[in-house]
Amino acid sequence: MRVAIVGAGVSGLVAAHHLQRTHEVTIFEADPRPGGHVNTIAVETETGTHAVDTERSETVVMEGRVGGRLYERTPSGEEHVWGTLVAWEPPNRIVYSWHPGRGEETAQEVEITFGPEGEGTRVDIRHYGWERLGDRLEETIASYNEGWDKVIAVYARAAERN
Secondary structure, eight states: OEEEEEOOBHHHHHHHHHHTTTSEEEEEOSSSSSBGGGGTOOOOBTTBOOOSSTTTOOEEEEOOSTTOEEEEEOTTOOEEEEEEEEEEETTTEEEEEEOTTSOGGGOEEEEEEEEEETTEEEEEEEEEOGGGGGGGHHHHHHHHTTHHHHHHHHHHHHHHHO
8 A cells, every 4th residue: 555644753753764664655845855844943052162163063953864974064065073873763763873083993882771750751861882982081081971961951941841
């Protein structure tokens, strides 16, 4: 059976993901990139931005597919790759390499899983592969000690507002 889905927002993408197992699915989207409101939520931090190009960062893009890039883009169109998607399994799991501002040989991996918990969603994050940093290991871990807690808190506040 052929199925048409209008809109490549989160709901449309999740529906397509599940339906494609047993149907031929076509997604119609007017926007040049998928994600719907996921791409429209502005997330501000108390300390500014987490960027490679802290003077000129405009946005961060995650190309939602295995092999897709996670990168920062400046207003002039310059791109700084942070990582590559290794697994793309919405709405359950995302895994990507992570090397913002560093070479791919130092990439760690980040795995984020989502699952039901009570009335909400449980989000688990595993960040591993630190040994690939070599001599920069201690310095980098020190900078991340509080990082995930701050980042998660920012996203939680944004989700509550939206």
